[in-house]
Amino acid sequence: MSSETNKILTTDGxxxxxxxKKAERKNKIKAFLLVCPLLxxxxxxxxxxxxxxxxxxxxxxxxxxxxxxxxxxxxxxDGQEMPEENVFENFYIDFKKLVQxxxxxxLAQRLNKEKNGFNTILKKLFRQIQxxxxxxxxxxxxxxxxxxxxxxxxEYWRAIKRTAPPYTMAKYLKGMDLFIDENGGIAQVxxxxxxxxxxxxxxxxxxxxxxxxCFLMGYPIAxxxxxxxxxxxxxxxxxxxxxxxxxxxxxxASWMILLQQQGIVNDFFVMIGLVSxxxxxxxxxxxxxxxxxxxQILLPFMVLPLYSVMKTISPSxxxxxxxxxxxxxxxxxxxxxxxxxxxxxxGCLLVFILAIGYYITPALVGGASGTxxxxxxxxxxxxxxxxxxxxxxxxxxxxxxxxxxxxxxKLVGVDNIKLx
Numbered sequence: 001m002s003s004e005t006n007k008i009l010t011t012d013g014x015x016x017x018x019x020x021k022k023a024e025r026k027n028k029i030k031a032f033l034l035v036c037p038l039l040x041x042x043x044x045x046x047x048x049x050x051x052x053x054x055x056x057x058x059x060x061x062x063x064x065x066x067x068x069x070x071x072x073x074x075x076x077x078d079g080q081e082m083p084e085e086n087v088f089e090n091f092y093i094d095f096k097k098l099v100q101x102x103x104x105x106x107l108a109q110r111l112n113k114e115k116n117g118f119n120t121i122l123k124k125l126f127r128q129i130q131x132x133x134x135x136x137x138x139x140x141x142x143x144x145x146x147x148x149x150x151x152x153x154x155e156y157w158r159a160i161k162r163t164a165p166p167y168t169m170a171k172y173l174k175g176m177d178l179f180i181d182e183n184g185g186i187a188q189v190x191x192x193x194x195x196x197x198x199x200x201x202x203x204x205x206x207x208x209x210x211x212x213x214c215f216l217m218g219y220p221i222a223x224x225x226x227x228x229x230x231x232x233x234x235x236x237x238x239x240x241x242x243x244x245x246x247x248x249x250x251x252x253a254s255w256m257i258l259l260q261q262q263g264i265v266n267d268f269f270v271m272i273g274l275v276s277x278x279x280x281x282x283x284x285x286x287x288x289x290x291x292x293x294x295x296q297i298l299l300p301f302m303v304l305p306l307y308s309v310m311k312t313i314s315p316s317x318x319x320x321x322x323x324x325x326x327x328x329x330x331x332x333x334x335x336x337x338x339x340x341x342x343x344x345x346x347g348c349l350l351v352f353i354l355a356i357g358y359y360i361t362p363a364l365v366g367g368a369s370g371t372x373x374x375x376x377x378x379x380x381x382x383x384x385x386x387x388x389x390x391x392x393x394x395x396x397x398x399x400x401x402x403x404x405x406x407x408x409x410k411l412v413g414v415d416n417i418k419l420x
Contacts, residue, residue: 050398057392061166066107067094071164079158087157088140095122099129113386115159121148171392176200196376196393203372204400206290206362207355213295214302214351215344221299222306222343227315240303248297252364255293259283259365285367293361298354302347309343349408353401373397 008016064071069090077083098104104126111118124147128134134143145152162180173179173186177194181187188194221240225233243251258264266280275281283289313336321331359374366372373393380390 050395053391053395056388057171057395058167058169059388060163060168060170063107063110063160063163064166066098066103067091067160070094070160074161074164077161079154079161082141082145082152082154083157085139085141088144091160092134092140092144095125096129099126111159111163114163115156117150118156118159121150121156124148171389172396174389175393175396196373199371199373199376203356203374206287206294206370206372207352210291210294210298210355211302211348211352213291214299215348217295218299218302218306218347219340219344222303222310225303225307226310226313237307240300243297243300248360251297252293252361255289255296256284256365259289259292284365286369287366289365289367290362290370293365294355294358297361298351301350301354305346305350306340306343309340309346313339345408349405352404356401356404357397 070087073087073090074083077087095104095107098107104122108119108122111122125144128147134140150156170180175196177189177196178186179189221236225236225240228236260266261280261282261284265283266275269275270277270280281288283292317335317339318331321335322328326334357374359372359378362370362372363375363378366375374397377390377393377397380386380393
């Protein structure tokens with residue numbers, strides 16, 4: 001009997017296997033169409049912005065496009081001695097074109113970040129071009145180097161050559177207080193300018209301790225919510241959710257009023273005799289204010305995951321532990337606590353990720369010693385307008401969060417996270 005006759009056919013005469021495969025393809029297409037809007041939303045709101053941040057952080061084509069002739073003539077220059085005449089001539093041609101297009105200021109600003117002092121010498125060259133005092137039939141090298149002594153310094157021409165590649169990792173190095181030196185190697189900035197590593201460590205420190213404080217305060221609150229009678233637990237839940245009904249700025253401003261030296265908290269300490277009136281502790285514009293305000297603001301994000309897990313734990317388990325000879329503490333530690341680990345993991349991860357990217361509260365109550373890396377990102381976005389550097393630090397922060405998530409997955413396991 002042939003294989004064709006062994007095939008099972010449908011009522012339409014189509015082989016059953018082929019009909020099943022066709023139906024499976026249709027189901028897959030339907031499932032894809034159902035999730036397509038969500039996939040499109042994720043691509044537009046997450047993938048594209050992150051891709052744009054990465055492109056902006058490594059993009060250094062501005063100078064490459066502004067000085068095309070200069071970089072072409074620098075290809076064979078070894079950078080040991082002053083460039084030849086053709087480099088000066090091409091630099092003059094490119095810069096004159098920028099002056100005509102009124103784009104010379106952007107070049108001066110960018111080169112000044114590479115090597116301090118470029119802004120001054122390029123302004124001198126700009127004024128000479130405006131006054132037509134450069135003799136285009138003479139030696140460009142002699143005329144340009146005579147404008148300022150820095151034009152006769154080979155380090156400035158090396159700085160120009162370093163900006164030739166259209167893509168660079170310099171912003172990421174800057175975020176770790178490193179830079180590319182004149183020889184092309186990676187070096188550290190001067191000790192008094194190493195601020196970013198301090199900010200990274202401070203951000204991790206504050207996020208870690210805020211997470212610890214939220215856990216220590218949130219665990220008993222969640223336990224009360226899960227064990228109290230319904231009428232009392234509902235009232236307590238309203239107190240937990242109340243901060244969500246108040247603006248973040250209002251809550252932060254309230255802490256600023258409470259924690260200042262003449263505030264209510266200090267007045268209470270003086271009243272009970274804990275401190276003297278002329279020795280009031282400073283709790284504002286330092287880490288203390290940052291810890292207090294951020295812990296209060298992020299506490300609900302710890303309580304809710306813990307409560308959702310504790311609510312599913314049967315009270316009979318603790319009674320069973322005690323009936324088997326365990327003390328209340330042993331029964332709690334051996335029976336109850338392990339069952340709450342999924343909620344602990346969810347709450348700690350949620351609070352830590354939120355805390356590591358906080359910037360409004362630290363900016364208002366933290367002062368200089370409470371500033372986090374997110375405040376530095378906002379500063380470069382709004383004040384210096386160095387968006388490429390802000391993008392680089394933003395991606396470094398995102399990478400740090402993903403590393404924390406990966407470590408948590410290795411140590412505890414993402415499967416153990418429960419939010420409800």
